[in-house]
Amino acid sequence: MPWIICFLIAFGLSLTSCGTAVKGQEASKMANDSLIDPQLIFDGKTIEKSEAEWQNQLTELEYKILRQKGTERAFTGALLDNKKTGTYCCKACALPLFKSAHKFDSGSGWPSFWDIFDPKNIEAQEEYGWTGKQIEIHCPRCKSHLGHVFDDGPKPTGLRYCINSACLQFVEQKK
Numbered sequence: 001m002p003w004i005i006c007f008l009i010a011f012g013l014s015l016t017s018c019g020t021a022v023k024g025q026e027a028s029k030m031a032n033d034s035l036i037d038p039q040l041i042f043d044g045k046t047i048e049k050s051e052a053e054w055q056n057q058l059t060e061l062e063y064k065i066l067r068q069k070g071t072e073r074a075f076t077g078a079l080l081d082n083k084k085t086g087t088y089c090c091k092a093c094a095l096p097l098f099k100s101a102h103k104f105d106s107g108s109g110w111p112s113f114w115d116i117f118d119p120k121n122i123e124a125q126e127e128y129g130w131t132g133k134q135i136e137i138h139c140p141r142c143k144s145h146l147g148h149v150f151d152d153g154p155k156p157t158g159l160r161y162c163i164n165s166a167c168l169q170f171v172e173q174k175k
């Protein structure tokens with residue numbers, strides 16, 4: 001019965017090619033995630049991942065802050081004193097969030113900005129903490145927590161975006 005053998009071989013080959021195609025798609029998806037575009041304005045396409053995927057991608061501290069609304073200890077963030085020119089992007093999905101031109105030393109111990117990269121690239125939400133009503137801010141694309149915004153910042157906005165350094169990745173502007 002050689003036709004059965006032929007069929008089995010053909011069936012086996014089609015399974016193998018299917019497997020290869022899926023693997024290829026996964027690889028390109030991961031490559032896209034690591035591509036950073038420092039000019040990108042949020043287009044409404046959200047990124048959703050399982051908790052296991054986030055845990056796999058982020059360090060323990062980043063996961064705790066970004067995905068579980070944690071806060072890093074003051075004066076411990078790697079980007080606190082960064083004075084280079086460039087863009088601060090979301091650590092979880094690379095969406096641009098802040099510009100170096102808007103960074104200032106607030107003395108709080110967390111990276112602070114008086115304005116945002118683009119109104120589309122930040123989402124805010126009122127919440128009640130033990131200090132009263134505050135405004136939590138998060139990334140609109142991956143919904144990761146970033147920090148809070150207060151109204152005691154410098155002119156011209158009067159705002160202070162108080163952001164965990166662990167939530168940011170810095171992309172230096174090429175000269």
Ligand SMILES: [Zn+2]
Binds near residue numbers: 139
């Ligand atoms: Zn994000």
